[in-house]
Amino acid sequence: MGGYRLDTSSLPRWVEEPRPGSLEDVDLLQLGCPAPIAESGTITLAHGSGGKLTADLIQQVFLPTFRNPLLEKLDDQAVFPVGGARLAFTTDSFVVAPLFFPGGDIGKLAVNGTLNDLAMSGARPLYLAVAFILEEGLPLGELQRIVASMQQAAAAAGVAIVTGDTKVVEKGHGDGIFITTTGVGLVPEGVEISADRARPGDRVLVSGYIAQHGMAIMARREGLDFDVELESDTAALHSLVAAMLAASPDVHVLRDPTRGGLASTLNEIAQRSGVAVVLDEESLPLQPEVEGLCEILGLDPLYVANEGKLIAIVPPGDAEAILAAMRAHPLGEHAAIVGEIAAEPAGTAYLRTCVGGTRIIDVPAGEQLPRIC
Amino acid sequence: MKYVSEFRRGDVAKKLAAEIARLAIEPMKLMEVCGGHTHAIFKFGLPSILPPTIDLIHGPGCPVCVTPRDKVDKAILLARRPGVLITSYGDMLRVPGSASSLMMEKARGADVRMVYSPLDALRLAEQYPDKRVIFFAIGFETTAPSAAMAVLKAKAQGLANFAILSNHVLLPPMMKAILDSRDVKLDGFIGPGHVSTIIGTRPYEFVARGYGKPIVVAGFEPLDVLQSILMLARQIRDGRAAVEIEYTRVVKPEGNPVALRALGEVFEPCHARWRGMGTVPASGLRVRERYAAWDAEALYPDLEVSSEVEDPKACECGDIVRGAKKPWDCRIIGTVCTPQTPIGACMVSPEGACAAYYKYGRLQVGHKQPAAVG
Amino acid sequence: MCLSVPARVLEVHDCHWATVEVGGTSKRISIDLVEAVSPGDYVLLHVGFALQKIDQAEADDLLALFDEMVQADERPDWDDERAGPSPPGSDGGPPSEHSVVRAAP
Numbered sequence: 032m033g034g035y036r037l038d039t040s041s042l043p044r045w046v047e048e049p050r051p052g053s054l055e056d057v058d059l060l061q062l063g064c065p066a067p068i069a070e071s072g073t074i075t076l077a078h079g080s081g082g083k084l085t086a087d088l089i090q091q092v093f094l095p096t097f098r099n100p101l102l103e104k105l106d107d108q109a110v111f112p113v114g115g116a117r118l119a120f121t122t123d124s125f126v127v128a129p130l131f132f133p134g135g136d137i138g139k140l141a142v143n144g145t146l147n148d149l150a151m152s153g154a155r156p157l158y159l160a161v162a163f164i165l166e167e168g169l170p171l172g173e174l175q176r177i178v179a180s181m182q183q184a185a186a187a188a189g190v191a192i193v194t195g196d197t198k199v200v201e202k203g204h205g206d207g208i209f210i211t212t213t214g215v216g217l218v219p220e221g222v223e224i225s226a227d228r229a230r231p232g233d234r235v236l237v238s239g240y241i242a243q244h245g246m247a248i249m250a251r252r253e254g255l256d257f258d259v260e261l262e263s264d265t266a267a268l269h270s271l272v273a274a275m276l277a278a279s280p281d282v283h284v285l286r287d288p289t290r291g292g293l294a295s296t297l298n299e300i301a302q303r304s305g306v307a308v309v310l311d312e313e314s315l316p317l318q319p320e321v322e323g324l325c326e327i328l329g330l331d332p333l334y335v336a337n338e339g340k341l342i343a344i345v346p347p348g349d350a351e352a353i354l355a356a357m358r359a360h361p362l363g364e365h366a367a368i369v370g371e372i373a374a375e376p377a378g379t380a381y382l383r384t385c386v387g388g389t390r391i392i393d394v395p396a397g398e399q400l401p402r403i404c
Numbered sequence: 405m406k407y408v409s410e411f412r413r414g415d416v417a418k419k420l421a422a423e424i425a426r427l428a429i430e431p432m433k434l435m436e437v438c439g440g441h442t443h444a445i446f447k448f449g450l451p452s453i454l455p456p457t458i459d460l461i462h463g464p465g466c467p468v469c470v471t472p473r474d475k476v477d478k479a480i481l482l483a484r485r486p487g488v489l490i491t492s493y494g495d496m497l498r499v500p501g502s503a504s505s506l507m508m509e510k511a512r513g514a515d516v517r518m519v520y521s522p523l524d525a526l527r528l529a530e531q532y533p534d535k536r537v538i539f540f541a542i543g544f545e546t547t548a549p550s551a552a553m554a555v556l557k558a559k560a561q562g563l564a565n566f567a568i569l570s571n572h573v574l575l576p577p578m579m580k581a582i583l584d585s586r587d588v589k590l591d592g593f594i595g596p597g598h599v600s601t602i603i604g605t606r607p608y609e610f611v612a613r614g615y616g617k618p619i620v621v622a623g624f625e626p627l628d629v630l631q632s633i634l635m636l637a638r639q640i641r642d643g644r645a646a647v648e649i650e651y652t653r654v655v656k657p658e659g660n661p662v663a664l665r666a667l668g669e670v671f672e673p674c675h676a677r678w679r680g681m682g683t684v685p686a687s688g689l690r691v692r693e694r695y696a697a698w699d700a701e702a703l704y705p706d707l708e709v710s711s712e713v714e715d716p717k718a719c720e721c722g723d724i725v726r727g728a729k730k731p732w733d734c735r736i737i738g739t740v741c742t743p744q745t746p747i748g749a750c751m752v753s754p755e756g757a758c759a760a761y762y763k764y765g766r767l768q769v770g771h772k773q774p775a776a777v778g
Numbered sequence: 779m780c781l782s783v784p785a786r787v788l789e790v791h792d793c794h795w796a797t798v799e800v801g802g803t804s805k806r807i808s809i810d811l812v813e814a815v816s817p818g819d820y821v822l823l824h825v826g827f828a829l830q831k832i833d834q835a836e837a838d839d840l841l842a843l844f845d846e847m848v849q850a851d852e853r854p855d856w857d858d859e860r861a862g863p864s865p866p867g868s869d870g871g872p873p874s875e876h877s878v879v880r881a882a883p
Contacts, residue, residue, distance in 0.1 A: 075511075076507075076511060077744075084744065252518075253517065255520050256524065256806075258804045259802060259804070313414075318802075319405070319801045320802035320803055322405065322801055323405060323800040323801025323803045324800075324803045326405065326408065326783045326800060327800050327803065327805075328494075328520070329781045383449075384447070384448045384449045385412045385414055385448070386412060386414050386417035386418075386448050386449070386450070386453065386627075387414050387418060387449075388448050388449020388450055388451070388452045389449045389452045390447065390448070390452075391763070393762070393764070396743045397498070397744075400495055400497060400498070401493070401495070401518070402468075402493075403467075403468065403493040403495055403542075403543060403547065403781055404439040404440055404443065404466050404467070404495060404780070404781060405784075405801045406784060406786070406820065407832060407837060408783070408784060410841055411841075413844065415848050416844040416847065416848055420847070440780050440781060520825065520826060521825045521826025521827070522825065523808060523826045523827075544780060546824060546829070547780065549811055549827070549829075550808075550811070550824065550825050550826070550827045596780070598780030598782050598822070598824065601822065601830045602829065624782075652836040652839070652840065653833045653836040653837040654822050654829075654830045654833070656830075660811065660829065662812065662813065663811045663829065666810070
């Protein structure tokens with residue numbers, strides 16, 4: 032076939048006669064009205080992705096029913112006084128597939144994830160409890176690998192797993208293994224870290240390269256055959272936090288941007304504090320491999336999960352000192368100041384793009400998928 | 405990243421924007437027809453650095469969201485058949501048909517797999533000889549040659565269990581339909597850079613010669629888009645109407661003859677329905693009869709889907725994709741119609757004008773804009 | 779539409795396959811849709827296929843144009859309000875190569 036021409040005169044007769052060339056004459060009843068899937072009244076996978084639907088679930092089901100002041104803060108942990116001290120208390124579930132991935136496994140994630148939820152209140156972690164839901168048929172060898180990995184992560188953090196529970200479900204009713212970890216820690220005096228403490232003028236810091244974990248998983252995902260050296264960044268951050276607080280105890284907000292990435296976390300903070308979070312695209316630390324894979328698949332790194340990074344929102348006068356303390360720590364080597372807090376428009380996160388434009392960083396709707404468009 | 409980062413320089417963007425502002429004294433309505441351009445425009449926040457006289461109209465350039473509902477239903481019916489493995493690009497998985505989506509079918513136990521390339525689907529067909537592996541082949545002229553190559557490779561290998569469910573649509577006929585629309589007044593087109601890599605620039609000559617509108621074939625980095633808008637502004641200011649190429653590093657006037665040969669070997673033009681626009685004559689591609697053995701619709705002629713749809717009276721997608729209205733003119737955007745609960749074509753996929761606007765453009769800080777929605 | 783990304787050819791395996799890389803990620807892709815490529819070439823990568831070889835000379839020309847544009851405004855002579863020659867690429871100057879109509883006759 033030579034040149035490419037659209038010769039309508041040669042179309043076979045059985046193709047329905049075209050409507051005349053103008054759109055006025057086409058049948059606009061062809062407008063599809065897709066069923067609004069979210070109104071189906073059941074839980075969907077999107078409810079678990081950490082974005083808008085998860086938030087809706089919290090606001091519409093859990094919060095109104097469990098209502099109490101501690102819960103309403105909607106931090107990743109609850110902090111409350113006991114005796115003369117303040118305890119931080121948190122729980123998290125891990126329903127990860129694949130169970131083993133470059134840089135870690137579900138066990139390591141489960142330990143570090145809960146340690147980090149404690150660390151985000153400035154707490155020194157004390158003890159962990161762990162509950163296993165095992166699927167019938169899970170190879171014992173895999174369980175042993177996972178448990179060994181958990182002990183390694185806990186020991187590295189100086190924390191003991193002191194109590195737990197085990198249940199088994201029928202084959203087909205679980206992804207091999209589900210792990211829930213619960214943690215308790217001690218919050219030092221003078222430390223008041225909470226998602227509602229961001230103030231206009233504060234600086235936004237991130238502790239290192241973003242989107243590592245999610246892209247490490249995505250690269251290995253079935254159907255995507257990319258050759259790239261990417262490892263999950265899963266790590267326990269409490270010693271990094273301690274170093275930051277030593278530089279200045281007046282850290283306002285700490286969050287680890289896991290599911291839904293920076294986008295999810297920054298929107299939560301913007302909402303809770305009633306401020307605008309302004310990010311500077313050029314300052315975001317990104318490894319070339321992650322950037323390249325994101326470009327190929329059309330993914331936005333702001334929406335990709337991290338497992339060993341934190342966002343800190345700190346007063347402007349303390350930013351440089353805290354940044355220096357982060358960079359001196361092995362987990363904060365590539366820390367950077369990536370934005371600031373403004374008063375308006377409240378409840379929004381937006382980006383100053385590399386070409387000087389602005390765009391909203393919206394709350395993620397569901398899992399980000401590679402696009403073709 | 406080479407050939408990417410250099411085209412994202414902020415200092416150059418500023419100069420280009422200033423130059424455009426100098427030329428665009430009168431309002432200029434420019435339509436980009438490609439969803440990738442809609443995405444780029446919003447992702448880089450270009451409306452916030454362009455002068456208000458540049459009015460960017462977002463055309464129906466997203467093959468994902470213009471895939472007719474009944475085609476998605478066919479994919480779903482196929483997914484439900486035992487022994488069938490459906491493969492699809494990521495963004496098609498969530499597009500709703502009448503009552504479900506491929507993603508939901510996967511959750512219900514169907515063998516639905518995301519792939520990056522039609523070649524991945526071909527490999528699955530080799531790996532699972534006892535399954536019928538079907539590739540949901542959507543896209544414009546950019547992507548059709550790749551689907552064609554997959555079919556040609558399947559034939560060469562004698563792979564009988566591979567087939568494509570094709571919904572390819574063509575941009576130039578859609579552009580003609582839009583130009584023929586009485587209530588749309590455009591001053592120029594930002595031409596689709598990657599479609600043109602395949603088809604070259606000859607298919608657009610009717611725009612300049614027949615309708616007297618300039619068209620500049622643009623790349624997808626922010627400096628490409630800005631430079632193209634500048635080239636359009638110059639043509640409009642000079643009273644010219646020509647087909648120009650900004651994206652000279654990949655677009656040649658003759659396109660890609662090898663890709664065109666592959667495309668023409670496997671596909672032939674047909675009429676096609678575009679979700680949100682109705683039937684556009686000669687705007688689609690279907691698999692030629694000699695390749696029926698790899699055409700899912702020929703292999704499964706009995707798939708019962710309905711193309712009767714109730715008219716959602718509140719949906720204004722028809723006006724929006726033609727550029728007669730803006731996303732924020734729609735009464736239901738942000739309230740009833742959101743990315744989680746899409747009502748019409750423009751919101752169904754991330755590249756639809758409404759989805760892009762909702763996600764990125766609701767609040768153009770520092771730029772004159774109607775009140776934020778949602 | 780048509781998410782594509784520039785990729786550098788690392789190795790050509792035969793007339794059908796090559797390995798390319800994008801910022802540290804490499805992949806074996808089809809080169810069935812392009813004329814001969816060599817290691818070091820850049821191609822446009824789309825859904826596992828090379829769609830076109832990137833014309834590096836054209837890319838460099840456009841980037842040079844951008845450089846001139848940025849530098850021109852930094853020189854005091856190139857003030858639009860004064861009479862005198864306009865910087866290349868700006869209004870009133872000779873059309874740059876990229877304004878030339880490229881459509882086939």
